[in-house]
Amino acid sequence: MKSVIIDIGGCDYPQKMIAGAVNAAKAFPAYNIVVVGDEQTIKAAVGDKAPVNLVIEHASDVITNYDVPTRAIRQKPDSSLVKAIGLLNSSDDYIGMISGGSTGAVLTGATLLVGRIKGVLRPVLAPFMPTAVDGKLVCIADSGATVDPKPEYLAQYAVMAEKYVRALLGIEKPRIALLSNGTEDDKGDARTKAVHELLKQLPIDFAGNMEARDALTGDYDIIIADGFSGNVLLKAVEGTAKMVMGQVKKAMFSSFKSKIGALLMKKSLYSLKSKLDYHAYGGAAFLGVKKLVVKTHGSSNEISTKASVANIIKMHENHILEDIKAEMETERAAVSVAVPDGE
């Protein structure tokens, strides 16, 4: 039986992730859901009503945000993350894993212990954001895995993210834009200009440069960025959405009249809040490693955990890894990069 692994170590609310695991087990009876973490915690959270396809794997240790990722991966073999990756590597039956732990540790662990697909220069961390267009999402690649990337890395991000969006959202030819400080072709720092030239050569639907203010218009399916500015984009969007919604809430309670108004608008605003809620879309895929790895938010809850499991199953069923593997052979030629194997 194929299995999806959930590492609950290092996340903010293990109980919520476990609840998500239970929901996922019920929703996907054809798969095992393997929860890795402290056995007592998991058992206590699951109670008596564990679905038969929920499997518990005990891990006595945990990697935290205070650990140095490269060191922790080597020195904490009993951590839930290293155990989860060990399981993932042990058999093809384990199709993928989810972790809500330290981003640095998850990416380092996946890169070093799972390993990159042959030809992939750097894996890419690709989360989704909701847009102004109902039901439409936009993917950022990269949102922070590599902060000083070479232009060729970003060209590969485009190729991998295209397959990702196709597999997950069913968009055959996703519209891909390059994050820059202006829409003109010659805008950008030196790296962005070089990436622009590479993306023009690829057989993708390349929309050219875009500005951060248009990230959520719904005009683009994928935004290509270096990990540093992609991270700025993602977090600026999160922070601003939270700030504005907070201000709206404050405005709602600023007078007696507005309180009555707020009461009447409750349902509509609640549905907006869930629309803007990143939990609904699951975590960020870490594309370019040999297995499906999804990094969920540290504050993941039952909704995002279940959504991440659903995403892994969908990616698996749509053969995204095989697609990336096959493409990497041809794509390497297209972006004209001479890459020593195993670089």
Place this chain on the structure above:
Amino acid sequence: MKSVIIDIGGCDYPQKMIAGAVNAAKAFPAYNIVVVGDEQTIKAAVGDKAPVNLVIEHASDVITNYDVPTRAIRQKPDSSLVKAIGLLNSSDDYIGMISGGSTGAVLTGATLLVGRIKGVLRPVLAPFMPTAVDGKLVCIADSGATVDPKPEYLAQYAVMAEKYVRALLGIEKPRIALLSNGTEDDKGDARTKAVHELLKQLPIDFAGNMEARDALTGDYDIIIADGFSGNVLLKAVEGTAKMVMGQVKKAMFSSFKSKIGALLMKKSLYSLKSKLDYHAYGGAAFLGVKKLVVKTHGSSNEISTKASVANIIKMHENHILEDIKAEMETERAAVSVAVPDGE
């Protein structure tokens, strides 16, 4: 009589900027407000009721967003921008200028024709954003003037922005953070890490690295960034605020009940909208050149134009240029940069 120059060439709504100039002339009777642009357009907009301290300077040409800045500055001597800069340079009575035209042209014109203050490596474009804390603003330096800056440039941005925020907001020791992809000291791309070390050595209130999600918390007065990611931050905030407010509006009209609610909340939401409106804070100062130059949004209206004039007058009265000039001598030593004069 001291004068403030307003270049209306290349902006989206000249009429609105002219209305702002009229308001500014009325609000600051001790200053001349000199409007540079097409005489007919200005006269038609001003009508018969021009305040005596509103001066019209005709310019027959205009630099647009389609012009190449460096070329346009040289080849369009009759453009409103080049004429405005010419005036600004002609006498100390012209204390500063505002332009709503092409950002590239304004910054290029100011850098080449006004010239940098001795010791300044690169001028910095520093706009304000509203935060979650009522009445509190945060300044981004740089928001896009230089996309591939050396670390030393950013150290100087901090010094100049400190004086700017002090002069304009009266904050004696502004809290300064460095935009990065994590709060830990070792987070960031190579440049950010180098900047972090330089900022630690400066006699400023340095809060360390910050993430884009905390840009609007009100915890910081100044955010130091390279022009590329600073531009991403600014535009992501603008775009997301606009998107979320648009969604709130949509939610308000989604049902009969919510429409009634919206009616009751109208006043509160309107006051929120004006709070989030960047027009209220005036344009972005271009710090490090020999005169006060403020780049306002292309879509500047009467509010932002008047606010920009008010900012220039306040900066002038608080001697910000003299402050920066004096500091540049000592600051150069502090950041340990050997800079050939006039580099």
